[in-house]
Amino acid sequence: MTLVSFLLVSGVHLLDLAGPAQVFSTAADLGLGYEVRYSAAHEEVATAQGPALRVGTDVPPPSPDGLVVVPGWRAGGRVPHRVLTDGQAGALSAHRAAGGTVASVCSGAFALGEAGLLDGRRCTTHHGLQDLLARRFPRARVVPDVLYVPDGGVLTSAGIASGIDLALHLVTVRHGPSAAAAIAREMVVYARRNGDEPQAGVMLRHRGHLVDAVHRVQDVIDARFREPLPLAELAATARVSERTLTRLFTATTGLTPLRYQQGLRLEHAEHLIGAGETVEAAARAVGFGDARMLRRLRSRPS
Structure with missing residues (x-):
């Protein structure tokens, strides 16, 4: 059983969260062995689209087989220098140090940078935030105008719907392209896109x-x-x-x-x-x- 933990920040974009969450929950429905959990600093999490979410507050446990995903939040071109608690940042670092996989969608890349996980790595984010990410984390190697970038056990993706592409990529790596295609068909989404495709077709x-x-x-x-x-x-x-x-x-x-x-x-x-x-x-x-x-x-x- 692979544990997929979504680490939520206040103002989270619902599609940043729901897209990849749907991929892994569909994978679980198809018998691929996934358990999906959600956590945040507080039990109630405001979303960018209005409805509040209620989740647990336990930080994701470090695991060599697990995956932690940080969805993006409404940034408006301005991202605070600290979006994670010390416990959340430490959990991300510990999870990666244990050999686990860490991923982000959209502005979630800033949380990975805050945890020190982008230093020396190739990464990306929403096209409207790429320059800010490069300035904020000068040791990161920001790749512009791509859907997602895998670099070892750290993966970052562009805005909103690209989180689905990232999640399907992770399923492909673990279970093969036929499994990802089955999930895409079940979700009625376009065939899995490659990471180096431009963010706007x-x-x-x-x-x-x-x-x-x-x-x-x-x-x-x-x-x-x-x-x-x-x-x-x-x-x-x-x-x-x-x-x-x-x-x-x-x-x-x-x-x-x-x-x-x-x-x-x-x-x-x-x-x-x-x-x-x-x-x-x-x-x-x-x-x-x-x-x-x-x-x-x-x-x-x-």
């Missing part, structure tokens, strides 16, 4: 604008990125001329419609290749006629 990176016509075209491309999509058809969707669409799309996203579609195809192909598909099979699955274009896009500098 193609769709998120290019949606921060206010041009309705371009959003309508992006909706079509997002839903049908595997298909040939003539510019004339996309322009008709936006109710503008082809020339105007190209100008608007490039001005708002930095890409032509074709480059945007290629980016989506490449992103989905990388998921498939990471799951074991050949380049040729991945190319066909995402709509490329053959693998030559996919290889060309994969070799292009980011």
Whole structure:
């Protein structure tokens, strides 16, 4: 039986906690041998989303087989220099010294740094907190814009939903990819993402604008990125001329419609290749006629 202990800080984000907790409780339901516990400095813990949680106050016991996870909390770009009690910081250090695994989600990385667990290690956090983490813990090696970073027995992940990816990664390491895939299916989440994927995919990176016509075209491309999509058809969707669409799309996203579609195809192909598909099979699955274009896009500098 593997004990997974969640160490909660006041203002905890519910999804930072619930995402990985659901992974391990689902793993337990599937017979993989997990027990999930929760603790905090006080029995009642305020959450960023409103509802208070009632948990135990016992610190996680050190164990070479156990896992301690520190979910993130509402930071707003400002993180206190001390978020843990002396007992909690000592428990994290003792757990790692005993050979146990320690992980964080989002701003939880600051708690790991406070316990001295980031010194000399690669780590990450939410993209809005990466610079602050690097300044606060100069001996840490902060990796920007990735989903999660494993470094020995210390793992850190980006914001919010990336905690699910981190937890699925830990299940994969312990039980293999088929177990993680079974949990992902049970949770109805997207297939496990690799840690070095960017925190914002193609769709998120290019949606921060206010041009309705371009959003309508992006909706079509997002839903049908595997298909040939003539510019004339996309322009008709936006109710503008082809020339105007190209100008608007490039001005708002930095890409032509074709480059945007290629980016989506490449992103989905990388998921498939990471799951074991050949380049040729991945190319066909995402709509490329053959693998030559996919290889060309994969070799292009980011």
